[in-house]
Amino acid sequence: MTKFRTPISKVRGLGSARSGAHHWWHQRITAVVNLFLVLWFAASVMTLAGADYATIIWWVRDPIVSVLLVLLIGSLFYHFRLGVQIVIEDYVHDEGTKKISLLALTFATLALALAGILSVLKISFGG
Numbered sequence: 001m002t003k004f005r006t007p008i009s010k011v012r013g014l015g016s017a018r019s020g021a022h023h024w025w026h027q028r029i030t031a032v033v034n035l036f037l038v039l040w041f042a043a044s045v046m047t048l049a050g051a052d053y054a055t056i057i058w059w060v061r062d063p064i065v066s067v068l069l070v071l072l073i074g075s076l077f078y079h080f081r082l083g084v085q086i087v088i089e090d091y092v093h094d095e096g097t098k099k100i101s102l103l104a105l106t107f108a109t110l111a112l113a114l115a116g117i118l119s120v121l122k123i124s125f126g127g
Helices: 007-011 019-047 053-061 063-091 095-124
Strands: none
Touching (some): 053 095, 063 095
16 A cells, blocks of 8 residues: 655654754844944944053943943854854764864853953953
């Protein structure tokens, strides 16, 4: 006896089943946040062109600037991690190499983001 199955019934239950939507939304949200933060940062840097070291330190110590810089660093590194994760998942086929690459990516982006955030906080609190 031959079973007649529609194409959708053959693939139902296969695939990511909503697990990719979470990642997709985070990437879009960080892209929009980064757009505004990078525009703010670029405009700020242009207004500080030619400023001396003391002026830059004074600028970073402003609480609003410090918070925006921390948000910028965190959002940029998170967005970067999400994008590179997709590349690794799509193009690294060996499961062991893929897991090690994703682990290394997570630790590297976390370490770099923390270094940047701690630098801003050190300047901000007068260290």
